[in-house]
Structures are given as structure tokens and as C-alpha cells.
Amino acid sequence: MNERKRIWAPEAPYLNLIKTVEVPISNSVGIEGWFTVELVHARTGLIKQRLHFRNLITNAGLNALLSGTAISNLIQYLAVGTGSATPDATDTALVAEIARTNSDGGFSDVDTANGSGDGLVYYSRVRTRVFTENQANGNLAELGFFNQSTGGTLWNRQLFLDEFGSPTVITKTNEDHLRVRYEYRIYPPMNDNEHTVMLNGNPIDVTSRVVQVASTNLWGATRNNLGVATSAFFWVAESASLVGRSGNVQGMSAGSVQYQTYTPGTFYREALAIFPPSQANFQTGIQYHAFDLLGGCRFQMVFDPKIPKTDTQRLEIMHRLTMNRLMP
Numbered sequence: 001m002n003e004r005k006r007i008w009a010p011e012a013p014y015l016n017l018i019k020t021v022e023v024p025i026s027n028s029v030g031i032e033g034w035f036t037v038e039l040v041h042a043r044t045g046l047i048k049q050r051l052h053f054r055n056l057i058t059n060a061g062l063n064a065l066l067s068g069t070a071i072s073n074l075i076q077y078l079a080v081g082t083g084s085a086t087p088d089a090t091d092t093a094l095v096a097e098i099a100r101t102n103s104d105g106g107f108s109d110v111d112t113a114n115g116s117g118d119g120l121v122y123y124s125r126v127r128t129r130v131f132t133e134n135q136a137n138g139n140l141a142e143l144g145f146f147n148q149s150t151g152g153t154l155w156n157r158q159l160f161l162d163e164f165g166s167p168t169v170i171t172k173t174n175e176d177h178l179r180v181r182y183e184y185r186i187y188p189p190m191n192d193n194e195h196t197v198m199l200n201g202n203p204i205d206v207t208s209r210v211v212q213v214a215s216t217n218l219w220g221a222t223r224n225n226l227g228v229a230t231s232a233f234f235w236v237a238e239s240a241s242l243v244g245r246s247g248n249v250q251g252m253s254a255g256s257v258q259y260q261t262y263t264p265g266t267f268y269r270e271a272l273a274i275f276p277p278s279q280a281n282f283q284t285g286i287q288y289h290a291f292d293l294l295g296g297c298r299f300q301m302v303f304d305p306k307i308p309k310t311d312t313q314r315l316e317i318m319h320r321l322t323m324n325r326l327m328p
Helices: 059-066 219-225
Strands: 003-008 014-017 022-024 029-041 047-054 077-081 097-101 110-114 122-131 138-140 142-146 156-159 170-172 176-187 193-199 202-210 233-237 256-259 268-275 286-293 297-307 313-325
Touching: 029 170, 059 313, 077 122, 077 176, 097 122, 110 219, 122 219, 170 176, 176 219, 219 297, 233 268, 233 313, 268 286, 286 313, 297 313
Parallel strands: 003 313, 029 313
Antiparallel strands: 003 014, 014 022, 029 047, 029 176, 077 097, 077 142, 110 122, 122 176, 138 170, 142 156, 193 202, 202 297, 233 286, 256 268, 268 313, 286 297
């Protein structure tokens, strides 16, 4: 029987190297959102009231995201209502919804980035929804996004808040438009994580870092694809150092990659890469590892000293990627 070496390398909250050795690391993808609400007099275009406040992303929204639904598909229909109950992460609907729309009012999505290259802070997308004169009239107190025109998954819920952060009401009449811009932000973890673990009785220093954060096909594409669990990639290499956060190194691809079933409420997703006995048997061992999962989230790590592997061993690497909800 082949000797098996198993590496469990979650991006958050733990890094495991063989058996049950656990080392906490802080890597996770941060997510937050902001509403900008404008009550507009339809005939003159005069802005009668303007609010700007953060949202609360629900457990249901994160569960849907980590079950494989792309973030852009979860944020489709804006609903408004008259309920005044304090938002809670366990909410699955508005308290008293009166209207819902996916009309953008002629405003296209706008993708931006705060910072660039190694100085990147977050990627964001601004999505606009508009209720016209005969829609959503009343004393509005709450709002949130769904993925469907009726029912569906509630991505977020928030009360209308004034400049002091206190709940307020917007009174919309048939003379007004209600224009809502929602900006959701995705934060790559930009700090290195360094830990020492024991492998077969020997200490190994492990350093983890994001990679290719400047790529619009990877981290930039998470504005649309975050959560998609269809294209995980894993590589190992014999000799390579950590590259800058905008650089890239790949290597030998894993023989197979399997996403693990998501458990609701955990807010992380795992993927297992398997290098069979015929793969990655480098003369001096494995020094570098890179991986790409959940819609473009790419990371890298190095091992010092290298991890030895022979053609009588199978290497398994389990990665965990956590979605970290940034609270209001």
C-alpha cells in the first residue's frame, strides 16, 4: 500500500499539514456592500433626499454564494418595504415588502478598483435599480436584494439610515423616482501569512500570499464570478519563490481536483487536489504551491525546507476558502 501524505491547507481559518496539526491563519475574502439612495422628483430631476449607508449581508446570501451561485446572480432584484425591525443575519425576507424591481433605469453596472497591483484594497461593482412614479409608493423603511422576481434568496437587508446612522423613512409618491445604487466590494487578503508546522517530525516554514491581484481575469473577475465552484486549479513546483502579489508562477497541475460539499452556516468552501504517485516527484522536493478557486481567488505558498515526495506516495492538498462578511 502506498504511503499517503496529506496536506490540508485552508485559506481560513486553519492551515493543516499532515494528520491533525492545525495552525491558524487569517486569509479570507472580505465582502461588504453600500447603498446610496436618492429620492428624485421625476419631472425636474431634483434630488429631494439622499442617503448613504452600509448593508448587512445575510446568512442565506453567504450560503447561496458558497453553494456555487455567482455573486452577480444573487444581486438582481431590489425590494423595498415598510418594516422597521432591526436587520439580522438570519433574515430571509423583508418584514413588509411592497415592491421589487430589476430595472436599472438606463444605468449600466460600473466596475472599479480601489488601488492597483500590490496596493490594491478592493474590487467593486456598482449596480443601479430604479422605481418609477407608479412603483413602490409609500413610507419606505427597509430594502434588500434578491436573486428572483418573487421569493428567492435574500442577499442583504438594511433599514434606511440617515447621516447619523439612525433609521429613517423615505416617503415616495407618484411624483418621484427612487434610485438606489448598490456597491459591493471584494477584498483580497493582502498580508502574508507565515507559520511553522511539523511534517514527519521536521519543522517546515509555510508562507502564504495572494497572487495576480491585478488580473482582471482572476481577482477582478470575482466581481462577477465569486462563488462559482467549477474551475479549481492546483499546481506544485520544485523550485520557486513567492512572487509579488501581481505576479504569477504555476507548475505541475494536480491529477484531479474535487470541490467538497458545502455545509450551510460554515461560510467556507473546500477543494481537494490529488497528486498521485506518478506526479510531482521532484528530485529535491516540493517548494512552491499555487491554487485558484471560487471564481478567480488565486493564492500561492512556499515550503522551507521542501516537502519530499516519491513515486510510492500520494499527495493530497485540501484548501479552505472563507467568505468574511464585513459587518456594518
